[in-house]
Amino acid sequence: MSHPTDSRTDSRTALRVCPLCEATCGLTLTIESGRVTSARGDRDDVFSQGFICPKGASFGALDSDPDRLRTPLVRRDGELREASWAEAFDAVAAGIRGVVERHGPNSVGGVFGNPNVHTVAGALYPPVLLAGLGTRSVFTASTVDQMPKHVSSGLLYGDANAIPVPDLDRTDHLLLIGANPLESNGSLCTAPDFPGKLKALKARGGTLTVIDPRRTRTAKLADRHIAIRPGTDALLLAAMTHVLFEEHLVDLGELAPHVQGVDELAQAVRDFTPDAVAEACDVDADTIRTLARELAAAPTAAVYGRIGSCTVPHGTLASWLVDVLDILTGNLDRPGGALFPQAATDRTPRPAGPSHGFTLGRWHSRVSQHPEAKGELPLSALAEEIDTATAEGEPIRALIVVAANPVLSAPDGNRLDKALDSLDFMVSVDPYLNETSRHAHVVLPPPPPSQSPHHDFALNTLAVRNQVRYNRPAVPLEPGRMAETEIFARLVLAATGMHGADPAAVDAMVIDQTLGKAVKEPHSPVHGRDPQELAKELDGDTGPERRLDLMLRLGPYGDGFGVRADGLTLAKVLAHPHGIDLGPLQPRLPQPLKTRSGRIELLPQPIADDLPRLRQAMRERPAGIVLIGRRHLRSNNSWMHNVPALTGGTNRCTLHIHPEDAAALGVLDGAPVRIKGAGGEVVAPAEITDVVRRGVVSLPHGWGHDRPGTRLAHAAVDPGVNVNQVLDGSLLDPLSGNAVLNGVPIELAPAGTTL
Numbered sequence: 001m002s003h004p005t006d007s008r009t010d011s012r013t014a015l016r017v018c019p020l021c022e023a024t025c026g027l028t029l030t031i032e033s034g035r036v037t038s039a040r041g042d043r044d045d046v047f048s049q050g051f052i053c054p055k056g057a058s059f060g061a062l063d064s065d066p067d068r069l070r071t072p073l074v075r076r077d078g079e080l081r082e083a084s085w086a087e088a089f090d091a092v093a094a095g096i097r098g099v100v101e102r103h104g105p106n107s108v109g110g111v112f113g114n115p116n117v118h119t120v121a122g123a124l125y126p127p128v129l130l131a132g133l134g135t136r137s138v139f140t141a142s143t144v145d146q147m148p149k150h151v152s153s154g155l156l157y158g159d160a161n162a163i164p165v166p167d168l169d170r171t172d173h174l175l176l177i178g179a180n181p182l183e184s185n186g187s188l189c190t191a192p193d194f195p196g197k198l199k200a201l202k203a204r205g206g207t208l209t210v211i212d213p214r215r216t217r218t219a220k221l222a223d224r225h226i227a228i229r230p231g232t233d234a235l236l237l238a239a240m241t242h243v244l245f246e247e248h249l250v251d252l253g254e255l256a257p258h259v260q261g262v263d264e265l266a267q268a269v270r271d272f273t274p275d276a277v278a279e280a281c282d283v284d285a286d287t288i289r290t291l292a293r294e295l296a297a298a299p300t301a302a303v304y305g306r307i308g309s310c311t312v313p314h315g316t317l318a319s320w321l322v323d324v325l326d327i328l329t330g331n332l333d334r335p336g337g338a339l340f341p342q343a344a345t346d347r348t349p350r351p352a353g354p355s356h357g358f359t360l361g362r363w364h365s366r367v368s369q370h371p372e373a374k375g376e377l378p379l380s381a382l383a384e385e386i387d388t389a390t391a392e393g394e395p396i397r398a399l400i401v402v403a404a405n406p407v408l409s410a411p412d413g414n415r416l417d418k419a420l421d422s423l424d425f426m427v428s429v430d431p432y433l434n435e436t437s438r439h440a441h442v443v444l445p446p447p448p449p450s451q452s453p454h455h456d457f458a459l460n461t462l463a464v465r466n467q468v469r470y471n472r473p474a475v476p477l478e479p480g481r482m483a484e485t486e487i488f489a490r491l492v493l494a495a496t497g498m499h500g501a502d503p504a505a506v507d508a509m510v511i512d513q514t515l516g517k518a519v520k521e522p523h524s525p526v527h528g529r530d531p532q533e534l535a536k537e538l539d540g541d542t543g544p545e546r547r548l549d550l551m552l553r554l555g556p557y558g559d560g561f562g563v564r565a566d567g568l569t570l571a572k573v574l575a576h577p578h579g580i581d582l583g584p585l586q587p588r589l590p591q592p593l594k595t596r597s598g599r600i601e602l603l604p605q606p607i608a609d610d611l612p613r614l615r616q617a618m619r620e621r622p623a624g625i626v627l628i629g630r631r632h633l634r635s636n637n638s639w640m641h642n643v644p645a646l647t648g649g650t651n652r653c654t655l656h657i658h659p660e661d662a663a664a665l666g667v668l669d670g671a672p673v674r675i676k677g678a679g680g681e682v683v684a685p686a687e688i689t690d691v692v693r694r695g696v697v698s699l700p701h702g703w704g705h706d707r708p709g710t711r712l713a714h715a716a717v718d719p720g721v722n723v724n725q726v727l728d729g730s731l732l733d734p735l736s737g738n739a740v741l742n743g744v745p746i747e748l749a750p751a752g753t754t755l
Helices: 057-065 083-103 114-118 120-124 126-133 147-157 194-203 219-220 231-247 254-259 262-266 275-281 285-297 315-328 379-387 413-423 484-495 506-516 529-535 543-554 570-574 605-617 658-667 714-715
Strands: 013-016 025-030 034-040 074-077 080-083 109-110 137-140 173-177 207-211 224-226 303-305 399-404 424-430 443-445 465-468 579-584 626-628 655-657 674-677 680-688 697-698 747-750
Touching: 013 658, 025 057, 034 057, 074 083, 083 109, 083 399, 083 424, 083 443, 083 484, 109 126, 109 224, 109 379, 114 120, 120 126, 120 484, 120 543, 126 484, 137 379, 147 315, 147 605, 173 231, 173 285, 173 379, 194 219, 207 219, 207 285, 231 262, 231 275, 231 285, 231 315, 231 605, 262 605, 275 285, 303 315, 315 605, 379 413, 424 484, 484 506, 484 543, 506 529, 506 543, 543 570, 655 658, 655 674, 658 680, 658 747
Parallel strands: 109 137, 109 399, 173 207, 173 303, 207 224, 399 424, 424 443, 626 697, 655 680
Antiparallel strands: 013 025, 025 034, 074 080, 074 443, 465 579, 655 697, 674 680, 674 747
């Protein structure tokens, strides 16, 4: 690739991994006069091999969106006005430190959104910020998404981030539950061209089964589609587990030495027979038996569950049972089954053996006493933690909100809207003035993606093939812009009482601490060496690059600071602009296990304690219609509706309703419908379709761009409605604190009629 000296006047191309969803596809950007004018798939990318979706093709439009903020905003006399970076960070330091000094660290909350996992800054600095603040008031998008999977992995394997992914390229049998990767591009399973991988599975004679209340694009591709009743995923999976025991189909294979609790599990699922769960799931018993038998009989198989099976009342149990089925059929940790990825920036692998394990509920939320999970409290509880006084400590009086829009993504945005207005101080790191950041006292806008470096720290730990890629900024920072990494470093300093210090000190501190620990660890490749001398060897033009070089060198493929001649370094990765292929996923047990026993703990006590609640669910039936969400290929949560190329057509905020339900309720196609739940009601146009089963309606998430004070011009033209407003935030999966967003009972009527 040519990179002329004056990149603002010449036309050129640059490589960039797409940051717009979890697929992490390689892009080739065309840049003219310092602006991205087009994006196409990079055919030489070692991971995506040229695949691109509509979001990636729209990279340039999103990158140059005229509504992106270009300078900081500071609230003066009640209005957000443009300010200098120095004025903005002065205000942050005064606002955050004032609250900490008056009310203590837990009175400052941190809210982190989905885009954090797509940026270098979002990966490197939030842990430093939270550690420096010392707050336990931490909320993220995980508790409206995937927290049940983290909790189930923590309980099974001792590590909440040890999430096995399906070996898509080699499996013979794939069972998807609550997942629609043809439109989501995959989630907790980083896989460019997920559609192509599913088609390849079928082309080689494999089987694809999809369990979903909607006949999604993925379901249409499947050999079998099971239109389950929403929210009953754990019941069906428990019944499949029962069949494996009942019909003597359990075969741990090479997993046997690494598993404990098999007999106890058999006893625990004894009551979940296919006949007992069939009516609740609305799936006949013979079909459930067939699903279990086919899974056990396949040469290799993998079960993969996603957001539809997480955002339900038994999300942690469903996530646990996904892995239980892989374990009992011997498909965990083997090629063609589900394996643990090994990212290049993972910590130095430690010797296998008993470890610290995973603990839930180390502290609780102040108002409703929700237990923490993975260091986080439920996002659904954010409003009450701000607006409700108790004797259990101070309410949250200040917020640091990073790339998050909980007014739309969390239940009951109206209540949160009011709560945010009552804060003493709020700072948002966000490129947009959206439904949440409009409440901020200071808004710190990061530059567009083309002007930032990129490495997928988090998503490579979930990738279906081990690889490493890093891109320096494709376009130089515009005048007046500040690098996102510097914004975060200065935010750390301002929030932790070190305002005015050199931002490079943050990276230097992390490097010193990391090397100081590494030289003391017997299994580290730098054990016993001088950390200061090691620090001098680090490469990179910036502090974040030096940190990346450090992680690569100490990682599982690293050079160990000269110990392995063929090991990874930043320089080696930079020399391979299309990435370095590190090979297919490999069996890794027992090394990933961090349980106290050093084995897979098949029936952890918190899971066993929650099973009576699942038994009760066998007797429950929804009285009327229930609501589920919907994903679209050209959308990603609440922040992509401002790009004209990604809205319109089928990407609209409509209520999918079955023809028979519509007829019974007097609902006409295209006519407005009132949708009422415990948190309130919204009105959306009906779209009559048989892709949803009877008794189920579907409304997409991320819409509702009609609040005043935002600067999202295109999104406001067709704002849609906020599906989460029909929820009051009281429905949670108790183990994980995850919001229940699917299978929620609602009332429906044509607009203008009474509910």
